[in-house]
Structures are given as structure tokens and as C-alpha cells.
Amino acid sequence: MAPGKLVFEFTHDRLHVGDDIHIGRFYKIVKAMAWYINGKDGTTQVAIKMVNDSDQTRANILRGNLLKEIKLLKRLSSNRNVTKLLGCCTRQDPVYLITEYAPHGDLKTFLTEHRKQSENATGGFSQNHLLSFAIDVAKGMEYLAENKVIHRYLAAKHVLVYEGKTCKISGFSYASDVVSDHDFFEMNKNCLPYRWMALESLTQKEFTFESDVWSFGVVLYEIITQGDTPYMDMKKIELISALKGGRRMKEPDNCGELLYETILSCSKTDPRSRPTFSMLLKTLHDLNNSEEEQILHKKHSHTQLE
Structure with missing residues (x-):
């Protein structure tokens, strides 16, 4: 691993999931506290995006889309005006996309x-x-x-x-x-x-x-x-x-x-x-x-x- 390279993969047990921020037709976003994420000590308030669909066939498609979004954000998050990816949970369900929390909302x-x-x-x-x-x-x-x-x-x-x-x-x-x-x-x-x-x-x-x-x-x-x-x-x-x-x-x-x-x-x-x-x-x-x-x-x- 290159020195200073961020490790995006995260584990569910280092997250305390809180209240919903937004519930959409296909996805929902919730507040959470993350321990030792993005190279930071202690806890960080974050936002988690996850699939929100009870139809299994469609949920599988949405899961695939979320994985693509994670991959995309890994290479885009260095820009000041693009939401920063802090981590992700992809090795077990549910898949989480973890980003910095926006205190003022949308x-x-x-x-x-x-x-x-x-x-x-x-x-x-x-x-x-x-x-x-x-x-x-x-x-x-x-x-x-x-x-x-x-x-x-x-x-x-x-x-x-x-x-x-x-x-x-x-x-x-x-x-x-x-x-x-x-x-x-x-x-x-x-x-x-x-x-x-x-x-x-x-x-x-x-x-x-x-x-x-x-x-x-x-x-x-x-x-x-x-x-x-x-x-x-x-x-x-x-x-x-x-x-x-x-x-x-x-x-x-x-x-x-x-x-x-x-x-x-x-x-x-x-x-x-x-x-x-x-x-x-x-x-x-x-x-x-x-x-x-x-x-x-x-x-x-x-x-x-x-």
C-alpha cells in the first residue's frame, strides 16, 4: 500500500447509525457517528446512503448502482465542490456509502x-x-x-x-x-x-x-x-x-x-x-x-x- 493512501473500506461495527436525513423512492440517507474514519482519531459525524427498496430484484439493481457510485466517488472526492467519500461498507450487506455530513442540508x-x-x-x-x-x-x-x-x-x-x-x-x-x-x-x-x-x-x-x-x-x-x-x-x-x-x-x-x-x-x-x-x-x-x-x-x- 502506498504511504498515505486512504483505505475506504469500513466495517459496520464502527458505525452508530442515527436518524434519517432523507428517505427517497430508492435510497435513504441517515446520520451516523463513525469511529476512526478517513484517518481521523475519535468519532466523526457522517452521512450514510443505502438502498431503500423492498422489491428484491430492483434492490439488487440499486445495490449495483450504489457500488458504481462508490467507485465513482473514490476518484472524484478530491475536489472542493464535490461531496467527499469518507468510506464504504461493501463486503457485507447492507452496502453503505459514507460521506461527510452536510450541516446545512441540501x-x-x-x-x-x-x-x-x-x-x-x-x-x-x-x-x-x-x-x-x-x-x-x-x-x-x-x-x-x-x-x-x-x-x-x-x-x-x-x-x-x-x-x-x-x-x-x-x-x-x-x-x-x-x-x-x-x-x-x-x-x-x-x-x-x-x-x-x-x-x-x-x-x-x-x-x-x-x-x-x-x-x-x-x-x-x-x-x-x-x-x-x-x-x-x-x-x-x-x-x-x-x-x-x-x-x-x-x-x-x-x-x-x-x-x-x-x-x-x-x-x-x-x-x-x-x-x-x-x-x-x-x-x-x-x-x-x-x-x-x-x-x-x-x-x-x-x-x-x-
Whole structure:
């Protein structure tokens, strides 16, 4: 073994499993205390992801997906804006994926709770704070693209908020090293995040780095609106028809023209016309360094796509 190399394999008896954090359709995440994990002395609070499905056939598939996610995170966890894998239990069931614990939870809930708690429209966050969240997400996604990984399920609920309000990409259950995976689409067709999906993903089952950019545009909308979800009044078939007809997300309140144009650029019909994550990062940094009133000012003359 190379000096300093981390050993990810962990044992169940060194974990004290606590309360549920999130229970999803296929997986659940729980709090836990881990003894001597990731080279640290004593105990560390962690999060554990595990299969949550009583159907044995489907559970076996999900177990395989979880093992793939563990393998993927082993090579991605060195990035500051990707959730860090601390360990895993794979030699006996149940399989556990063990990550660092996010004290502020997911970005979607974090934003909406702060908005509700505040009496003013910005929910206590300045536009520069919101842009810093977006920059963190873009950095994480740029890193994924550089490592040839397609996330395919990017949404604010799959971004976790850590100490210092640092945002990190999570939710890698359906991430892939390949461009298209029809098994992913078929297994999850009844619960696909269609409001976040690119038009070509919805109509042709194509998942690419460019479709991740489309999803990022929706996340950017979620951040600027502090938790709103676009197209809430539309069902999947209605949305596909509307997107084909050119409809895109409405301009949020208190969103400047350049920022709204950035959101729209992510959802261009031709995937090749969308910006890369590196280009988006530059734009967001430029906006973050601009005068605040320039960013916040809403251009009422700007035509919205509704």
C-alpha cells in the first residue's frame, strides 16, 4: 500500500447509525457517528446512503448502482465542490456509502427556509451570496466534465451546503461515464426530474455534458429565486410541447439582464450552442465582481419567454 493512501473500506461495527436525513423512492440517507474514519482519531459525524427498496430484484439493481457510485466517488472526492467519500461498507450487506455530513442540508431546502424566515425579498442573502453558491456548483460541474462524468440528475436538492456555506455536488446515483444509458431512462421513467432535463434528454433519451449545462441553468434559476421550481403548472407532456415551441423559464424578480441571459443560454435548443461550465464560471465571476445594483436591477423592457 502506498504511504498515505486512504483505505475506504469500513466495517459496520464502527458505525452508530442515527436518524434519517432523507428517505427517497430508492435510497435513504441517515446520520451516523463513525469511529476512526478517513484517518481521523475519535468519532466523526457522517452521512450514510443505502438502498431503500423492498422489491428484491430492483434492490439488487440499486445495490449495483450504489457500488458504481462508490467507485465513482473514490476518484472524484478530491475536489472542493464535490461531496467527499469518507468510506464504504461493501463486503457485507447492507452496502453503505459514507460521506461527510452536510450541516446545512441540501441547497433547495436551505434557500427556501431562509427565504421563509425573512420578511424581505432577498431572504437575508445578497445577490453576491447567491452568485457564490452558483459559482460553487459550476466549479463542481466543471470538475465532473473534466473527468468525463455526466451527472444527469443535477438539481438544487442534489447540492449540499457545508460549513462556510460551501456548496458541493451530490446525488451521483445516476451519474455515468458514458454519454447515453437507456437502462437509466427506463428504470426511472416514472420519477425522472423532467423540469430539470434538457429537451434532447426528454425526447431522445440523450444525456451529455451539454444536458448537464441545461440542468445547471435550472439550478441557477432555483438559486436566484431562492428555491422556486420552474414550470410548476405544467405536466411532462405539456412541458415538452412548450419547450419545443420555444418556451423557457421566466425572468425572476430582481434578476438583471445579463444574469437572465446566462440562465437562458443554458437551455438553447442546439446543445452545441450552450456554454461550457468553464464559460459559465467566467460569466458568474464577472457578475459577482460587478456593482451590486447592476446585477440586481431588473430590465423591465426585456422580453420574457413565457
